[in-house]
Amino acid sequence: MTEQLCEDKKTRFDDKAAEWDANPARVALARAVVEAIRAAVPLRPDMAAMDFGAGTRLVTLGLLPEVGEVTALDSSAEMLRVLEEKVKALGVANLHTLQCDLAQTALPVSRFDLIVSSMVLHHLPDVPLVLKRLRPALRPGGWIALADLDAEDGTFHVDPTGIYHHGFERTTVCRWLEESGFTDVALREAFCITRPGSDGVLRTYPVFLVTGLAG
Secondary structure (H helix, E strand, C coil), X not given: CHHHHHHHXXXXXXXXXXXXXXXXXXXXXXXXXXXXXXXXXXXXXXXXXXXXXXXXXXXXXXXXXXXXXXXXXXXXXXXXXHHHHHHHHHCCCCEEEEECCCCCCCCCCCCEEEEEEECCHHHCCCHHHHHHHHHHHEEEEEEEEEEEEECCCCCCCCCCCCCCCCCECHHHHHHHHHHCCEEEEEEEXXXXXXXXXXXXXXXXXXXXXXXXXXX
């Protein structure tokens, strides 16, 4: 059952790939997440970073000026195809793509100095499992920075396909990171999304950024 749900999630994002960047709210969220990462993490030009659940570019390209290279990882082949087209058009040489579903398999790549994600965790059936798979991919002293929704009432998504969590209690995500071997876990506000919920009522949905260090 879980494998079928994961496949449904990948199909959903494949179908939406071409129009993904056309949403102004999604662009604003990505910019805010990148700014929050800049404020929380001492970025360096020699860093090897990975954008986990990269989608078509938004956070990935925002990080590129700050680090040495970025690996854009996503389970959706179509999202990565769209990203690769944009990278080619921009003439970007320090961005690589990798298709991998960490809900299903371990990460087949070398270590990084930074792993980031934006609005990915609530699409994962087993968040602690994925965090444990991410930890060995970081070099000692490497950073993880994850942005996601605060716990909400289930109205954020009109289409519930591939949604496993209605946001998170922040302390729960912090505990999962600590149990996965991260230290110096810290929280900050990243963004607030204001939009009608699935019931048409206008609501504000806070987005947090949690960071931690690999020992």
